[in-house]
Amino acid sequence: MTPALVILFCVFMGTHGFNTQLVIEPQPNFDVEKFTGEWYRIGVADESPFFAMIKNHLKVSKGLLVSDTNGNLNLTMWSIRPYGCSVSVYSYEKTDVPGEFTYFSKRHKITKDITIVETNYTDYSLVLKYKNIHKEYTQVALYGRSSIQRPELIEKFRSFALSLGFSDEAIAIPADVDPCPILEQSQPWIQTLGYIYSVLLHIWGTVSVLTQTTTGEMQH
């Protein structure tokens, strides 16, 4: 190829090797009721430099998804912080397309779309944020009804992310499960574990603490 052709080719492909030609449709006959309940985020693909920084600190976090009668969703997610468990709530508004929602990203200060690309409700879901694929904004997540990372699920997620043009390095499958929420009053040993964990976080120092804090913002 001549240099001019190479440049043209790069422009066509988008600047980051993302597959911008793909049309991504939500899960056919999406059923919001069946989709609600507990989910664990067991994988994240994100090409942003910010994610590259925090990727190794990422944990499998628990989320609880509830819907209202209109079909809007609220996602509550828990993450461990130096002072204990922190809770974040994200509001997803339904659109005219079942399986597609919008929400305001506090981190990027823009409204983003969110698509439930594939789910079988009882087991897993593949969720895409910002389908007009963009290095800073787009994220794919794999959710499971349990925190167990089954190889076939991970494989499904990886191949989906790679098919969109994500690089291998942008795909994170956290090894540890976040201990939050730590609710059980009757099981003080869990609280003790949470306490020891938070002390350890302190010892890791300010940089680690900062990173932990920003990890919680990943849902944005």
Ligand SMILES: *[C@@H]1O[C@H](CO)[C@@H](O)[C@H](O)[C@H]1NC(C)=O
């Ligand atoms: C989400 O939470 C907000 C604030 O608590 C509430 O006003 C709204 O009705 C909730 N929406 C859903 C879908 O539960």
Ligand SMILES: *[C@@H]1O[C@H](CO)[C@@H](O)[C@H](O)[C@H]1NC(C)=O
């Ligand atoms: C969802 O997928 C899992 C395996 O991936 C399977 O065991 C389960 O039966 C499926 N559920 C439905 C409702 O298809």
